[in-house]
Amino acid sequence: MARITLKNLKHAYMRNPQRDEDWALKELNLDWDDGGAYALLGPSGCGKTTLLNLISGLLTPSHGSILFDDQDVTRLPPEQRKIAQVFQFPVVYDTMTVYDNLAFPLRNRGVAELTVDKRVREVAEMNDLTATLGNRASGLTADGKQKISLGRGLVRTDVNAILFDEPLTVIDPHLKFQLRSKLKELHTRVPNTMIYVTHDQTEAITFADKVVVMNVGEVVQVGTPKELFEEPHHTFVGHFIGSPGMNVLSCDLKDGHAYIDGNRIATANRAGAGAGKSEIGVRPEFVKFAGHGLEARVVKVSDAGRFSVVEADSAGGLIRLLVEEGGAIPSEAARLEFDPAATRIYTDGWLAGRAGQP
Amino acid sequence: MNKTVNQKAWFFVLPVLILVAFNAIVPLMTVVNYSVQETFGDNVFFWAGLRWFEEILRSPRFHDALGRQLFFTGTILAIEVPLGVIIALAMPRKGPWVSVCLVLMAMPLLIPWNVVGAMWNIFGLPELGLLGKTLNTIGFDYNYTRQPGDAWFTLILMDVWHWTSLVVLLAYAGLVSIPDAYYQAARIDGASSWAIFRYIQLPKMKRVLTIAVLLRFMDSFNIYTEPSVLTGGGPGNSTTLLSIDLVKIALGQFDLGPAAAMSLIYFLVILLFSWIFYTVMTRGEEQ
Numbered sequence: 001m002a003r004i005t006l007k008n009l010k011h012a013y014m015r016n017p018q019r020d021e022d023w024a025l026k027e028l029n030l031d032w033d034d035g036g037a038y039a040l041l042g043p044s045g046c047g048k049t050t051l052l053n054l055i056s057g058l059l060t061p062s063h064g065s066i067l068f069d070d071q072d073v074t075r076l077p078p079e080q081r082k083i084a085q086v087f088q089f090p091v092v093y094d095t096m097t098v099y100d101n102l103a104f105p106l107r108n109r110g111v112a113e114l115t116v117d118k119r120v121r122e123v124a125e126m127n128d129l130t131a132t133l134g135n136r137a138s139g140l141t142a143d144g145k146q147k148i149s150l151g152r153g154l155v156r157t158d159v160n161a162i163l164f165d166e167p168l169t170v171i172d173p174h175l176k177f178q179l180r181s182k183l184k185e186l187h188t189r190v191p192n193t194m195i196y197v198t199h200d201q202t203e204a205i206t207f208a209d210k211v212v213v214m215n216v217g218e219v220v221q222v223g224t225p226k227e228l229f230e231e232p233h234h235t236f237v238g239h240f241i242g243s244p245g246m247n248v249l250s251c252d253l254k255d256g257h258a259y260i261d262g263n264r265i266a267t268a269n270r271a272g273a274g275a276g277k278s279e280i281g282v283r284p285e286f287v288k289f290a291g292h293g294l295e296a297r298v299v300k301v302s303d304a305g306r307f308s309v310v311e312a313d314s315a316g317g318l319i320r321l322l323v324e325e326g327g328a329i330p331s332e333a334a335r336l337e338f339d340p341a342a343t344r345i346y347t348d349g350w351l352a353g354r355a356g357q358p
Numbered sequence: 359m360n361k362t363v364n365q366k367a368w369f370f371v372l373p374v375l376i377l378v379a380f381n382a383i384v385p386l387m388t389v390v391n392y393s394v395q396e397t398f399g400d401n402v403f404f405w406a407g408l409r410w411f412e413e414i415l416r417s418p419r420f421h422d423a424l425g426r427q428l429f430f431t432g433t434i435l436a437i438e439v440p441l442g443v444i445i446a447l448a449m450p451r452k453g454p455w456v457s458v459c460l461v462l463m464a465m466p467l468l469i470p471w472n473v474v475g476a477m478w479n480i481f482g483l484p485e486l487g488l489l490g491k492t493l494n495t496i497g498f499d500y501n502y503t504r505q506p507g508d509a510w511f512t513l514i515l516m517d518v519w520h521w522t523s524l525v526v527l528l529a530y531a532g533l534v535s536i537p538d539a540y541y542q543a544a545r546i547d548g549a550s551s552w553a554i555f556r557y558i559q560l561p562k563m564k565r566v567l568t569i570a571v572l573l574r575f576m577d578s579f580n581i582y583t584e585p586s587v588l589t590g591g592g593p594g595n596s597t598t599l600l601s602i603d604l605v606k607i608a609l610g611q612f613d614l615g616p617a618a619a620m621s622l623i624y625f626l627v628i629l630l631f632s633w634i635f636y637t638v639m640t641r642g643e644e645q
Contacts, residue, residue, distance in 0.1 A: 056542075058542055058545075078545050084546060085542070085543070085546050087543060088539070089539060091543040093557045093561075095561045096557065104549070105546075105547040108547055108550065109548050153546075
């Protein structure tokens with residue numbers, strides 16, 4: 001169990017990185033509390049697996065350091081870092097039984113057989129594997145195998161952190177939910193730090209206390225699921241999290257206020273003097289039809305169960321909004337009103353007026 | 359659902375049936391035909407029943423040849439399979455050396471079999487061959503044309519040189535198909551190199567090794583060209599393997615009946631052993 005600190009961490013796969021794009025992972029500083037549940041969320045190729053492999057020790061960073069508590073582990077191999085990892089494709093030792101699979105990490109470390117037996121049975125119980133302990137591991141379904149992979153991490157008492165690399169990729173959809181809840185439940189029972197890599201926002205939000213959103217090798221925002229939803233620091237976060245994602249509309253700036261087609265839009269923040277591309281971000285949840293406001297033309301309505309997703313064309317671009325079942329939807333011309341508290345100005349993608357950001 | 363019965367489908371398998379018939383069934387039946395008859399000149403045949411089979415099975419000559427054959431096959435399997443696995447494990451998995459290694463490994467397999475025999479025949483000559491001359495110079499009394507022990511040594515060395523590559527290539531194919539995640543997981547689990555071999559590499563190589571053992575078993579049991587060029591079965595009968603003996607009976611003595619009976623017994627022995635190997639090595643896979 002340990003607090004994880006990443007200091008000025010950078011990584012490039014090529015030998016002499018010159019340009020910004022050469023870095024698979026751009027410089028980052030992060031502190032992860034002991035016993036927390038974290039998710040690394042981002043699209044494919046954003047550097048999240050690179051970051052995970054740096055933490056587990058399968059990769060050595062080109063620059064910066066990694067600390068577990070106060071010990072520098074940057075150059076330590078994985079076996080000395082005391083971490084456990086669950087991979088995208090389940091790894092089980094085919095010729096062994098489920099029991100022997102779970103016992104394997106302990107036996108490799110020379111733990112007494114009596115203790116091994118106690119730990120294996122405990123972990124099997126936690127992972128619902130007790131009934132299959134005597135079976136060959138190769139005969140289990142994908143979710144069973146992932147439980148074994150996870151179990152091999154849980155049996156060890158010396159584990160600093162458990163890392164998950166998109167562990168639900170090969171799991172059937174109806175079992176994903178079950179396994180996800182299982183992980184959440186396990187986290188409440190074992191005090192380990194858990195880091196979960198995924199490109200699926202639902203997985204990230206249901207699993208983690210704090211989500212680290214990444215894009216093209218860079219950490220864009222770290223926050224609780226609520227923070228990410230309510231106050232995205234970057235249009236990418238707004239877009240990536242939420243379904244449908246945040247509306248991003250082009251706007252003009254005058255004295256720090258935003259205007260679309262001459263209409264002033266009330267916003268929660270003010271833009272600074274920065275001369276960048278200005279945009280307005282507002283989630284579909286905070287847009288509604290009104291007698292006044294921005295002019296728009298409804299172009300598409302799709303039914304999404306309790307809500308309808310309405311798409312409307314405006315001078316600022318396409319706007320999506322949610323209308324509750326049975327709510328009136330104008331047939332063509334309409335006016336839209338944004339909730340000022342949830343409407344924000346972004347400059348070059350970043351939330352305007354935030355300290356430390358351009 | 360009702361299945362449509364369409365007899366025309368038979369026409370699609372007809373070409374293969376014809377091919378197999380002329381390739382395997384007809385020649386095999388000819389041999390069966392010979393094995394139950396006595397032949398004289400001018401194509402005169404008499405019914406002999408199972409007499410040839412009894413004669414072969416009781417003959418010490420056959421027993422000796424079978425014994426030598428089993429010794430040969432057992433020895434080369436015991437050397438080539440572990441050696442092949444060791445070489446495959448030592449080969450690089452990535453980088454420019456991979457192709458170099460693969461080409462070097464494939465080389466012995468590309469040489470015509472009688473050339474292999476001729477090469478080793480010259481290589482081992484005590485007065486001028488590199489191997490023979492060197493061994494004699496450093497004090498070994500080595501002469502494969504006179505001493506049975508030396509003949510066996512050369513024969514086995516030749517087969518190991520010629521065929522270990524096949525095991526290497528098959529084992530290597532098995533090794534490179536193991537995803538990296540297995541090695542990463544094993545490192546995290548604190549597994550030793552032996553544990554990685556025992557629980558990851560060996561199980562993943564099992565299928566290809568089964569094929570390697572079966573191929574090497576059948577090929578070495580059928581081996582004719584190389585030993586016949588190298589030693590011709592000598593000195594005396596000391597390296598007369600089953601196939602060499604068979605050719606002596608069939609073409610040297612023109613005893614078609616006994617030769618046919620021996621062929622069939624030979625065939626059944628190979629079939630039996632292959633079945634045993636296959637059953638033992640794939641046992642437990644279906645659990």
